[in-house]
Amino acid sequence: MARTAHHSPQSPGRNAHDGPPGRPWRSVELRDLRYSARELAEATRGSRRPRPRLVRRAVDVYAYPRLRHDRSVSFCASVEERRARQRLRRRLGVLVGLVNGPAGGLDLDAADAVDVAPARHRRGALWLA
Incomplete structure (x- = not known):
């Protein structure tokens, strides 16, 4: 994993929790x-x-989002990933409905009319935190 603001080494003798107020970390x-x-x-x-x-x-x-085991980031990430999976299921349901035409035959040309974005729901919000 690349170094981000969460993984930067602290300066010697300084803990992330005991900095003076008003001074950025x-x-x-x-x-x-x-x-x-x-x-x-x-x-x-x-x-x-x-x-x-x-x-x-x-x-x-001035503060890290995941400092002191804050659960708000993981909660928001799980909600966003759940919504992304639901969007993917809805789009694929439309695609299946178009391909399985109303008369029971397969309409392969109708599949080109639906755009399904790649599924990138795994840990997306956690990386952005």
Whole structure:
């Protein structure tokens, strides 16, 4: 598993529970190069390459969602996974109903009309926490 905000090593001698109030536990600054729509349009008009602009994003982490065995994340994850399985069953039920046409024959062309998204209900909400 990759290191995330939950798995970052603590600084020496500091426990995650005893930090002073008001001070973030972690601070992260991300730098990225982006093209604005205006720059892309000007570069197209001027027949040149667009110049990227530096974008900085800073995040201060004051609390972790799963700190002290908080059950709210797992509860929300189980509800969301249950709903994803129900959506998948509904979509597949529509597909089966279309393929098994009303006259009892199979209509394979009707199967192309239904779009069934891939099932990604396993632990999705836990990874996003």
